[in-house]
Amino acid sequence: MRELTVLEQTILAAIISLEDDAYGVSIRKIIRKKTGKVLMYGTLYRALDQLSRKAFVTRKKGKETTERDGSKKVYYTVTSKGKKALQAAYKLQKAIWDIIPDFIAD
Amino acid sequence: MSKKPVHPPYLAKKLLSFMRHYSEEYSCGGDLVEEYRGIAKERGKCVAYLWYWWQVLYAIPTYILLQIEFGGTMFKNYFKIALRNMKKNKSFSFINIAGFAAGIAAFILIMLYVQYELSFDNYHKNVERIFRVVAEFPGESNRDATTPAPLAEALRDEFPEIVSAAKMRDLNNLVIACGEKNFRERQLFFIEPEVFDIFSIPSIKGDLKTAMTDPFSIILSERMAEKYFGEEEPIGKILTLRERYNYKVAGIIENMPGNSHFVIDLAIPFINFSRFSGVGQRWGSNFVHTYLLMREGISPEDLERKFPRLLDKYMYQNSETEESMKHKYFLQPVKSIHLHSHYNGEINVNNDIKYIYLFSSVAFLILVIACINYMNLSTARSIQRSREVGIRKVVGAMKGQLIKQFIGESLLFTFIAVVVSVTIVILVLPVFNGFLERDLTFNLVKNPWLILLIVSIILFAGLFSGSYPALYISSLKPAGILKSTVSRGSSGVLLRKILVTTQFIITIVLITGTLVIRYQLNFIKNKDMGFEKEQIVVLHFSIRNDYDYLKNNIETVKTELLKHSGIVSAAVSKCLPNNIFVGRPRLSGHEPDVIVRARANWIDYDFIDLYGIEITEGRNFSREFPSDRESAVLLNEKAVKECKLEFPVGKNITINNRQTGKIIGIMKDFHSQSLHRPIEPLIFYYEPRSLEYISIKISAAQIPATLSYIEQTIKKFAPNYPFEYQFFDEMFSRAYKTEQKLGKLFGAFAFLSIVIACLGLFGLVMFTAGQRTKEVGIRKVLGAGVLNIIWILSGEFTKWLLVANFIAFPIAYYSMSKWLQSFAYRINISLGIFILSTSLTLFIAIITISYQSIKAATANPVDSLRYE
Numbered sequence: 001m002r003e004l005t006v007l008e009q010t011i012l013a014a015i016i017s018l019e020d021d022a023y024g025v026s027i028r029k030i031i032r033k034k035t036g037k038v039l040m041y042g043t044l045y046r047a048l049d050q051l052s053r054k055a056f057v058t059r060k061k062g063k064e065t066t067e068r069d070g071s072k073k074v075y076y077t078v079t080s081k082g083k084k085a086l087q088a089a090y091k092l093q094k095a096i097w098d099i100i101p102d103f104i105a106d
Numbered sequence: 107m108s109k110k111p112v113h114p115p116y117l118a119k120k121l122l123s124f125m126r127h128y129s130e131e132y133s134c135g136g137d138l139v140e141e142y143r144g145i146a147k148e149r150g151k152c153v154a155y156l157w158y159w160w161q162v163l164y165a166i167p168t169y170i171l172l173q174i175e176f177g178g179t180m181f182k183n184y185f186k187i188a189l190r191n192m193k194k195n196k197s198f199s200f201i202n203i204a205g206f207a208a209g210i211a212a213f214i215l216i217m218l219y220v221q222y223e224l225s226f227d228n229y230h231k232n233v234e235r236i237f238r239v240v241a242e243f244p245g246e247s248n249r250d251a252t253t254p255a256p257l258a259e260a261l262r263d264e265f266p267e268i269v270s271a272a273k274m275r276d277l278n279n280l281v282i283a284c285g286e287k288n289f290r291e292r293q294l295f296f297i298e299p300e301v302f303d304i305f306s307i308p309s310i311k312g313d314l315k316t317a318m319t320d321p322f323s324i325i326l327s328e329r330m331a332e333k334y335f336g337e338e339e340p341i342g343k344i345l346t347l348r349e350r351y352n353y354k355v356a357g358i359i360e361n362m363p364g365n366s367h368f369v370i371d372l373a374i375p376f377i378n379f380s381r382f383s384g385v386g387q388r389w390g391s392n393f394v395h396t397y398l399l400m401r402e403g404i405s406p407e408d409l410e411r412k413f414p415r416l417l418d419k420y421m422y423q424n425s426e427t428e429e430s431m432k433h434k435y436f437l438q439p440v441k442s443i444h445l446h447s448h449y450n451g452e453i454n455v456n457n458d459i460k461y462i463y464l465f466s467s468v469a470f471l472i473l474v475i476a477c478i479n480y481m482n483l484s485t486a487r488s489i490q491r492s493r494e495v496g497i498r499k500v501v502g503a504m505k506g507q508l509i510k511q512f513i514g515e516s517l518l519f520t521f522i523a524v525v526v527s528v529t530i531v532i533l534v535l536p537v538f539n540g541f542l543e544r545d546l547t548f549n550l551v552k553n554p555w556l557i558l559l560i561v562s563i564i565l566f567a568g569l570f571s572g573s574y575p576a577l578y579i580s581s582l583k584p585a586g587i588l589k590s591t592v593s594r595g596s597s598g599v600l601l602r603k604i605l606v607t608t609q610f611i612i613t614i615v616l617i618t619g620t621l622v623i624r625y626q627l628n629f630i631k632n633k634d635m636g637f638e639k640e641q642i643v644v645l646h647f648s649i650r651n652d653y654d655y656l657k658n659n660i661e662t663v664k665t666e667l668l669k670h671s672g673i674v675s676a677a678v679s680k681c682l683p684n685n686i687f688v689g690r691p692r693l694s695g696h697e698p699d700v701i702v703r704a705r706a707n708w709i710d711y712d713f714i715d716l717y718g719i720e721i722t723e724g725r726n727f728s729r730e731f732p733s734d735r736e737s738a739v740l741l742n743e744k745a746v747k748e749c750k751l752e753f754p755v756g757k758n759i760t761i762n763n764r765q766t767g768k769i770i771g772i773m774k775d776f777h778s779q780s781l782h783r784p785i786e787p788l789i790f791y792y793e794p795r796s797l798e799y800i801s802i803k804i805s806a807a808q809i810p811a812t813l814s815y816i817e818q819t820i821k822k823f824a825p826n827y828p829f830e831y832q833f834f835d836e837m838f839s840r841a842y843k844t845e846q847k848l849g850k851l852f853g854a855f856a857f858l859s860i861v862i863a864c865l866g867l868f869g870l871v872m873f874t875a876g877q878r879t880k881e882v883g884i885r886k887v888l889g890a891g892v893l894n895i896i897w898i899l900s901g902e903f904t905k906w907l908l909v910a911n912f913i914a915f916p917i918a919y920y921s922m923s924k925w926l927q928s929f930a931y932r933i934n935i936s937l938g939i940f941i942l943s944t945s946l947t948l949f950i951a952i953i954t955i956s957y958q959s960i961k962a963a964t965a966n967p968v969d970s971l972r973y974e
Contacts, residue, residue: 024137042165045134061133069113071136 004089007047008056010035012086015057015076023062023073048076056082114142115155118162134165187494188515195487198869202483203523205865209476210527210563212858214556215538216469218531218546221553223462226365226444231306232399235269237406237437239396240449243690251449252392253435255379258298260420261398267409271398272300275379276368276453283346284334290830294347295373304399307370311341312357318375323356325373331358347374364545367443368395368453389421395453397440406437450687460928461848468855471612473563475859478605479866480523481571484516486602486873492579499584508580516572520564528560541847606866606903607910610947613863614914615921616856618943622922622935623849629933630842636776637683638718641674642834643813644682645800645820647827656823660710660794666819672805672812677712678797683719684838686778691789693741694760695749702748704741704787705778710794714740714773716803724755724771727792731770734792739767743775745787761789777931780841784930801834860947864954867903871955875899875962883967895963900955907951911944918943 004012014030015022028039051057062073078086097103122135138161146154192199230236239257241250253273261271274297282289299318301307307314310328317323324345331340343355353374362369376394400406413435418424422432438447445459495508531548539546550556647656656663664676681687686705693702713719714726722743727734739759746754751769758766767789775785800820804812817829839846875882882895890898919935926932 024134025140028137028141040164041134041138041161042168045165046168068136069139071133071139073136074133 003092004085005047007043008051009086009089010037011044011047011051012056012078012082015078016083016086020075022076027076051082052076054081055079056085114139114158118159122162122165138162184511184514185518187511188518191491191515192519198483198487198872199519201865201869202480202487203519203526205483205862206476206480206520206523206567207526207530208858209472209479209862210524211530211534212855213469213473213476214527214531214548214559215534216465216472216855217559218535218548219538219542219544220462220466220469221555222365222544222546223445223457227367227440229306229363229365230304230440232304233441234439235400235402236304236440237398237400238440238443239398240436240438240447241392242434242436249436249449250392250451251447251453252394252451253396254389254392254421255394256389256420257396258300258394258398260416261396262300264416264419265409265412267401267404269399269401270300270303271396272298272304273376273394273396274298274301274368274373275376275394280347281349282372283349284343287334289333291372293369293371295368295370296376296379297370297373298376301373301397304397307362308360310358310360314357314359317356318373320356321375321377322351322353323375324353325357325359325370326355327359327369327371328361330371331355351378365444367440367456392451398437406439410435410437455844458844460925461844464848464925465851468616468852471616472855472859472862475609475612475862475866477567477570478609479862479869480520480567481574482602482605482866483869483873484519484571485574486870488512488574488579490876492582495579495582496584505580509576512576512580513569513572516576517564517568520568520571524560524564541851602870603902603906606863606870607906607913609863609866610907610910610951611914611917613856613859614911614943614947615918616852616859617946618914618918618939619922619925620849620853620856621939621943622918622926622933623845623852625933625939626926626929627842627845627849629931630781630845631839633777633781633931635684635838636719636774638716639835639838641804641806642716643802643804643816643831644834644837645802645816645829645831647798647800647824656820656827657795657797659823660797663800663819663823664712666822667802667816670812670815672808672815674803674805675712675716676800676802677716678710678794678800679713680706680708680793680796680798682799682801682834682837683717683776683778684780684834684841686788691761692763693745693749693787693789694763695751695754695757697750698760700748700750702745702787704745704789707788707790708793708796709790710792710797713801714790716801719776720774721771722774724769726771734770737766737768738770738792740771740773740788740790741769742773742778742785742788744785745789746772748787767791781929781931860950864950867951868954868958871900871903871958875958879962879965880971882962882965883969883971886963886967887971892960892963896956896959899959899962900952903955904948904952907948911940911947915940 010031011027014027014034018026018030024041024044028041028044032038048057052059057076057078060075060077062075119135122138138158142154142158145157227233227236238251239253239261241253243250255273258271258273261268274295277294277296278292280291280294282291282294297318299315301318302309302314312325314325317325326334326340334340334345335343340355340358345353345355347353359370362371379394400409414432417433417435443452444456445462447456448458498508528548535546535548548556660678664678667673667676686707690703691706693704694700709727711727711729714721721740727738727740731738739761741749741754741759749759751757751759754769754772757769759769761767773788773790777785778788779786802816813831816831820827820829878899882899885895885898918940922935926935
């Protein structure tokens, strides 16, 4: 299986951290807050689309709200498959940085 | 939360909704709205607006990539099939794409030209408010582009409505020396510093306005600076005009764009004008161009209404002048000069809006032909693919998928054709430019309309030609298709025939047009102008004070010239017989009420004989009558008739209410101006000193030797004359250059259109012949002859062609008579022209058709019947 890209890892992490409130705006916001990266919606949704096609995330429609001009929020949750993939990615990362443990210190 | 909800930009939202991924399923639209509101509240609506658009536009490419990524497999298959089809029908695809590409290329080229012509003078910043003052003389139909010199100053003084006014005047053919080098310059401008307030002429070096107040400075364009000084610093260098006057280079301007009605390459202050021309700066004579820049919000009509009062004050100085004899001044928007103005004394030859209309319609017609052709062939071909559609349907293709496939395929084809056509345009443009003497560029960045045009051609032609097979074939029942009961595709036949007929109507109109233009040009060439054109060499001496020595000794010059055996005769004159336009003296005969405006020429004894102008009554100027030098005049028949003179020879005529001229002879009417204009009354004076032209009649033998003898002789009298000769017949035909170019261009486009139309016909016959292979085979087995079968296959097309002819004739007749009206002397559009164009089209079309028909008719029926 292909490894997750950094973008995918970031998004998965964001969804997990947001628990029940993970939808487009909030995902983008938390990524911006935590990592400083500003995602374009085009980029975000392309990645979300790919993640859901690979069954790393599932979608669920929320309630209709007036402030979104009648469009329903779509909430994302990470599947167990997605969690596994993310863990694998973390292990890989850790292994990489363990090669040169002193490098990060300064 | 604000009370009123803010809505994101409608268009962007609409755009987003096309990308279904982003709007519904994934709820991206909602996210965007939510965040849009947030941003609008915090940082203002404007920022939010831009942000929204940016997000939407950014999403497009990623969306497309995504689509391709997942829809990839099917897409690849469609692409492969499309290319295979192209390869399978090589000749068909070639015809199809080539014809279409040629059509689009022609269209783009013409549109580039049209756009260029329409863009004249548009680059000036205040172009809407820049006007030229033009004058109208009492009793004259054509206005003058020139006005009196003091007008600009009077305008500046009198009218607070204008920002500025300036005059300028061009001087042609001038020799400029720079050290040892001599250059002959085509145009030098005398300008006032205010010119730079009115027009946008950016400076590169030097302060232009102060430069033009110092009488001894000169301004050069960038290219002139390079021509004279190369890499050296031009400012401060000296240029010598007319061997006497030294001018210091004080400013460099950017090269003015080619789409200007005047292009300044060299300019000196207007103060110098009298020195160069000997013309005084009075109100009486019109010789400068006056421009003004209006203040904002002032209408030109308001200003025009104040002109009579201005003229009363300055020109007539409140004296008693009859209202009907007064000049009238008008304002002309500078933008309209290039295409709408044909006044006396224009700076350059202007184009005509009529030709712009003509060319635009030709361009459009060619595009239509090309599109029709393309659609015709594509639909015809697509029917052969019904079997493929059948199979696709059997294995489970949905109708929507098939539609997508066909439309996508035709979009691909159109795209290829457009790429080819753009290549053609880029390759042909230099030639086209050279021919038109324009500097058109094919620049997509500068001309966004080109991109729009190309995209819309792709979409329109692609969708239209793809929609027939897409909608029709995809709706067929697979069982029927596979049993091949619908292979004739009869429902498209009528449509295709109408399309082909339309195509030929357009082609015939263009061919007839070309023929009419050709005939008219031949008519001009061969028309007896009333004077001779052959074997005459013309030397031009433009300026009044120039070459005094030569002018004072002109009789000696002539005697010198005649010593050479190759020179038959020599004569001098102010104007050449094909272009007598100067002056407009008022003539009156016995009846003082009859005042005739004539054109004047100043000639010597030999002019009339040299040009073979016929004297019908009386005699020519003669050396035997010394009194001829004083007051003798020659009139033409038209002048005699208009002055209502009887037995004119020997009588006196009053000129401008002051002088009297004694009529010694009457000239037979000749065409003293181009054939666009009727013959005008003429008056000839004897005055060799006002010469501008020396005409030399030479014998046909040893022309080079004769020419070099002429050069040596002239050099003796005018050492600094840059020897340049012209042949009169060439000068004469140059007057019809626009028409000749038009004729050639029209011919080229007519040719192109018939080629495209025939390609279409060829393809169509190829297709029908292919469809009817079996029928032909059976007919042959039953005993039909080859001719019989050819008739069956091509008879119908011929019928439609004839129909096209009958529809085309009235259209061609109407439009070409309109064009011919611009000539005072013209041909009649005869039936012969129509017969010729019909037979031409029929001939070409039948050749096209018969190639395929004969091939089908002579084929062995065994081959065609064994086909199953």
